Amino acid sequence: MMLITAWNQNITNGTGCLDSDAWEWLYSWQPVYIAFITVLGIVFNVFVLIVFCLHKKACTVAEIYLSNLAAADLVLMCCLPFWAVNISNGFDWPFGLFLCKVINLGIKMNAYCSIYFLVLVGMDRYVALVHTMSHGRMRRPKYAKLGCLLVWGFGLLLCVPTLIFRKVKHFPEYDVHACFLDYPKHVPYLQIFFDVILVIFSFIVPISIISFCTVKIIQALKMQAMERFNAEKTEQKATTLVLAVLLAFLICWVPFHVVATVDMMVRAVGLVGCHLEDVLDICNQMFTYLAFFNSVLNPILYVIVGKNFRKKALELFKQWNIKRVTTFESTRSNQSSTLKTLV
Template identity: 75%
Template sequence: MTLQPTSVPDQNNTNGMDCPDPYDWEWLHNSQPVYILIITVLGIMFNAFVLMVFCFHKKACTVAEIYLGNLAAADVLLLSCLPFWAVNISNGFNWPFGPFMCKVVNLGIKMNAYSSIYFLVLVSMDRYVALVHTISHGRMRRPKYAKLGCLLMWGFGLLLCVPTLVFRKMKYLPEFGITPCFLEYPNLTTELFFDGMLIIFSFIVPISIITFCTLKIIQALKIQVIERLNAEKTEQKATKLVLAVLLAFLICWVPFHVVTILDVLLRADILRGCHLEYVLEICNQIFTYLAFFNSVLNPILYVIVGKNFRKKACELFKEWKIKKIATSESSRVSNLSSTLKTLV
């Protein structure tokens, strides 16, 4: 199973008399391009707004904001690639953009999946250090370390995309009369190996870290409430936003990863059954698009939950409004001065 809006029909699939046809999904394919275009437009606008606030505000970004800003950048990367898949689906799964774009577009989609979860790992660890290890967090939580951490996560995400760069290709399928862009491993052993490694490093490891940090963060927040500690109110506000973003990510992405794991077990013959295969193929389509919706949901959470973000956004727009008024006034005075000189 691959992280992409469409699946190429399995050339070796042989359904029995009682097995449903897993590719009779005209209703789903017809709705996919419209859905993709909607989330692309909304997601790029919302995430561009987030990046604008973080980048142009006069105050430097905090460590948590650096991580969330990189998360927004990863979402923009994903959303910029999705229209190509909308065209691909509308074109009957014939990939019209050539082999280079076949690799590049899927690289962008995969980079979002792998980098996003590790940015959330960094966010979780930052909140964990800030609330659980409050004495030492001043030395450990510095913006330059946060930027270095983000750079390393982008590099690690690119490393996880190596199978996409190597095995993603275009190939004419005469039995279907199309030339799709899909992953083609040399053999099943290689396919299961890479899929297993990706499941471990793109899901099990980061989710374990996030779960541990989140439980410790919630425990620390409860202790602060009980003991009425007010010194860390700023940290608590930032933590509530982070927890909301983490929850949204888990809701949107965990179903996809669970289906991916079940699909690997099916291809390894640990699980069997054509009805299970049919269900997993349907779930793969639905949960893939649920995962993509997370890129639209994150900026909405920043506005709804993030009090500090709303404050920064209001300050930025006020600053721009004042500059606009000052520029307009300066222009008016300049024009008046020029008029007076003409009269004299």
């Protein structure tokens, strides 16, 4: 992610473009914002996972994908507090090399896995509405679970540069131990190579698939409405929720990926200039936190838009309430029997 883009560029290329007074306001509110979305994100995503995992009915294919998306969001939320502490310390990383790699791994995994879980969600809705008869047999929970496992593995594969090149290094001139990506200087184009790979597989490919599926889904819904075709209510409800989640993801994440791509291209062609660097750094910071907010927004959409999710949540609460009442009555009955025996 771009949490310390400005810091990394300053310490690695020795430039002093950024005015510390101008950036002080930005760094001062970041820990507060991170703390706010972390609390909301953990509570909301844990709630989503509880509803999906503990409900007596098995999850549908779409719910399997959405529950894994909630798990990826929860991983991000658990990693962000470490970065809040890092920013509060003036980017002096206090947690050591192991957590430097692990925390950044968790943040990256969220970015990569989230977008591919949405690819699976979009493809599932596409098959459900456009190719219902021909490929319906592929929409089975066991295939959905296998797809999620492959996504987690692919996300980990994309994080290899993070695991290899994340370092904690002391910079005496700043008196900090910074956690940053330290590519070897003797391979000048290695960073550009990895950046290009990540842009292709974490942005261009998945966004293209999501866009194609979304357009086809909307066309299918319009066609059904024109023909007055009455599809299953469950499919319609699931599709509405999926479209809302896809739209929220595009709004929150596309600006970040676009700016990251532009930043990579600027560095690749060797364009320099304080004004350009400041603009990219500010955009990186703002759009990174917009992307993080998506992990809080998804559970809210499940409740507002997802009628099936609300139904499951209410059924789960009723199920727990019945168990609580039954346990209470059983305890009272046992206590009453014990008293009668003693008398």
